[in-house]
Amino acid sequence: MKxxxxxxxxxxxxxxxxxxxxSNSIQNQKSMLLQYAMxxxxxxxxxxxDDDYTGSDRRRPGFNHLLKDAEQRKFDIILxxxxxxxxxxxxxxxxxxxxxxxxxxxxxxxxxxxxxxANKGNKKSRQINGLVNEWYLEDMSxxxxxxxxxxxxxxxxxxxxxxxxxxxxxxKKGHLIIDxxxxxxxxxxxxLFSQGYGKTAIARMLNDRGIPNPTEYKRLHGLRYRQPKMxxxxxxxxxxxxxxxxxxxxxxxxVQGKYxxxxxxxxxxxxxxxxxxxxxxxxxxxIIEQELWDRVQALVAQRAxxxxxxxxxxxxxxxxxxxxxYTMRSSKNHNKRYLQCSNRxxxxxxxxxxxxxxxxxxxxxIDELNRLSVEYLDKNELEQNIEFCDNLQGKKNxxxxxxxxxxxxxxxxxxxxxxxxxxxxxxxxxESDYVxxxxxxxxxxxxxxxxxAEVENQLAEIEEKQTAxxxxxxxxxxxxxxxxxxxxxxxxxxxxxxxGKRIPGTRDVPxxxxxxx
Numbered sequence: 001m002k003x004x005x006x007x008x009x010x011x012x013x014x015x016x017x018x019x020x021x022x023s024n025s026i027q028n029q030k031s032m033l034l035q036y037a038m039x040x041x042x043x044x045x046x047x048x049x050d051d052d053y054t055g056s057d058r059r060r061p062g063f064n065h066l067l068k069d070a071e072q073r074k075f076d077i078i079l080x081x082x083x084x085x086x087x088x089x090x091x092x093x094x095x096x097x098x099x100x101x102x103x104x105x106x107x108x109x110x111x112x113x114x115x116x117x118a119n120k121g122n123k124k125s126r127q128i129n130g131l132v133n134e135w136y137l138e139d140m141s142x143x144x145x146x147x148x149x150x151x152x153x154x155x156x157x158x159x160x161x162x163x164x165x166x167x168x169x170x171x172k173k174g175h176l177i178i179d180x181x182x183x184x185x186x187x188x189x190x191x192l193f194s195q196g197y198g199k200t201a202i203a204r205m206l207n208d209r210g211i212p213n214p215t216e217y218k219r220l221h222g223l224r225y226r227q228p229k230m231x232x233x234x235x236x237x238x239x240x241x242x243x244x245x246x247x248x249x250x251x252x253x254x255v256q257g258k259y260x261x262x263x264x265x266x267x268x269x270x271x272x273x274x275x276x277x278x279x280x281x282x283x284x285x286x287i288i289e290q291e292l293w294d295r296v297q298a299l300v301a302q303r304a305x306x307x308x309x310x311x312x313x314x315x316x317x318x319x320x321x322x323x324x325x326y327t328m329r330s331s332k333n334h335n336k337r338y339l340q341c342s343n344r345x346x347x348x349x350x351x352x353x354x355x356x357x358x359x360x361x362x363x364x365x366i367d368e369l370n371r372l373s374v375e376y377l378d379k380n381e382l383e384q385n386i387e388f389c390d391n392l393q394g395k396k397n398x399x400x401x402x403x404x405x406x407x408x409x410x411x412x413x414x415x416x417x418x419x420x421x422x423x424x425x426x427x428x429x430x431e432s433d434y435v436x437x438x439x440x441x442x443x444x445x446x447x448x449x450x451x452x453a454e455v456e457n458q459l460a461e462i463e464e465k466q467t468a469x470x471x472x473x474x475x476x477x478x479x480x481x482x483x484x485x486x487x488x489x490x491x492x493x494x495x496x497x498x499x500g501k502r503i504p505g506t507r508d509v510p511x512x513x514x515x516x517x
Contacts, residue, residue: 002075003042005033006066007049008085026051029081036111037079045075055088063087067096070106083110090444098412099405155254155280163249164214165287167223176249176284182217183287189244190288194295199245200342203236213240238342245300248279251293252286255279314358314487315339315497321354322500322512328354339499354499356509361497362485364511369493370481372515396462403455406448413445492516 007029026049037044046069050062058064063086070078078101080086086108087093097108097117108117151158156174165186169175185206192202206213212220216234248255257278259271288296314337319328321341328339337358343351417438424434482489493516500510 001040001042001077002045003037003077003079004045004066004069004075005030005037005047006062006078006080006086007033007047008053008055008060008063009051010054029085032081032111033079042077045069055084055086058092070101070104073104073106076105077107077109080108080110082112083115084113086110090440094409094444095405099409103405149278152254152256152278153280155283157254157283158256161218162223163247164217164244165250166284176254178285178287182214185211186244186250186287189241190250190292190296193241193245193299194292199238199241202241203238206236211236213237235343245296249284250286250288251290252284253279253281254283313337314485314490315361316487318490318494319356319361319497319499321351322498322510323354324351326351328499330358341499354501354509356499356502356511360509361499361511364509365485365490365494365497365513366482368513396459399455399459399462403452403459406452406455410445410448410452413441413448417441417445 007026009026009029030047030049034044048062048066050060053060053063066078069075078086083093083097086097097115101108101117109115148158151174157168157176158174162168162176162179165179165183166176167179169177189202189206192205193199197205212234213236217223244250255277257272257276313330315328316330317327319339320326321328321343324341324343326341326343329342331338331340339354339356339358339361341351341354343353420429420434420438420441423429424431429437495514495516497514498512500512502509
């Protein structure tokens with residue numbers, strides 16, 4: 001029997017009461033699990049480990065590697081210290097431990113809480129473990145959110161990173177103090193803008209003098225910072241200047257809560273309306289005087305370009321510079337629209353400076369669309385349709401497999417409620433325990449019923465598509481022989497367009513279209 005060992009250590013484990021308590025360390029988990037595997041004479045296949053990840057994080061690299069290998073039947077047993085090390089989500093307990101692992105022929109064992117899928121008698125125990133872990137996640141999330149909200153309302157800074165121009169006060173948690181070296185740059189930016197300099201011009205001035213941008217400044221000074229994702233990450237950009245000029249933290253007001261989490265089960269955040277931000281005045285020493293701030297805000301409002309209601313550029317947010325990947329900005333000259341990469345203005349050699357007229361890009365897209373339609377429509381339609389139907393059938397088969405698992409789970413939940421009732425009648429569990437556990441079983445069953453309804457809708461759509469056949473041909477046909485594009489057409493057909501620099505000695509601008517279909 002081949003065994004895969006999975007270990008996980010989260011941030012909460014690091015905050016132990018005693019530093020000498022290493023009971024939750026990765027090393028300790030490995031030793032315990034290896035010893036257990038040796039005693040049972042199992043062959044070790046691999047050790048999968050995630051350090052500094054919570055049990056609700058589905059993006060754990062080791063966890064996902066383990067699942068991928070499990071699906072390929074590379075081992076026979078998954079061994080963990082506790083079920084919560086594998087996951088704290090009841091949904092994943094049902095999906096994998098009680099659903100897919102048995103289908104894949106894999107046995108799941110957690111030593112401390114005695115969970116073992118080979119033991120049919122402790123399934124209820126595993127489900128209760130899942131419920132307890134789920135409650136733990138929700139309660140912990142709610143408690144943390146409550147504490148953070150209270151601290152935000154009281155003007156304490158709770159972010160991992162101090163805003164450029166400030167640093168965290170080492171003597172007072174949640175308080176910001178001025179970082180004079182960076183603050184001098186902030187004052188200069190506000191002063192230059194108040195004197196009439198544009199945001200791009202200010203960025204270029206700072207870059208020409210070799211002043212590092214906020215991210216690079218923090219890196220050079222050994223401060224915490226977010227890893228940049230783009231090229232030329234050490235340069236000042238238009239957006240950095242723009243954000244700085246409207247941030248109230250620079251006048252001593254604490255502004256937090258601009259983004260909120262979607263759910264305690266995901267790290268994904270979404271913007272919140274300004275009415276829901278937490279703004280507390282006078283929490284720290286200002287870098288910018290009120291008079292200068294007011295003058296800058298008036299200029300920002302004056303320079304804001306009004307747009308006609310309901311209008312949007314033809315390639316807005318769709319055109320990207322082929323060199324640096326930044327979204328190209330629109331400009332107008334002699335009543336003609338152009339797209340250009342603004343990075344070429346912020347510093348010498350910052351970017352090749354992709355540039356193209358909207359009219360030319362529109363023509364190139366139309367020509368490519370016509371070429372693509374001819375090439376596609378000339379292909380053997382039967383062959384294309386078979387490939388199309390095969391793809392749909394594969395998706396349909398996966399959905400049918402999921403549907404079977406979900407329906408089986410509903411049956412098990414119904415049976416579990418009945419068994420809990422009998423346990424209550426026999427006096428094995430209290431009335432309150434019965435109410436709590438049966439309520440959660442019922443809630444989970446109702447959730448699965450909604451999931452099943454959604455799967456059935458997806459299956460109906462697939463069957464409809466299979467009956468109608470491949471519609472990509474019709475989709476392209478309706479956009480052939482066009483004279484002009486519309487925003488609707490661009491949104492429908494194009495994911496984004498990569499625009500290069502004009503080829504020397506010609507008028508040709510290389511583009512690469514990434515279609516949505």
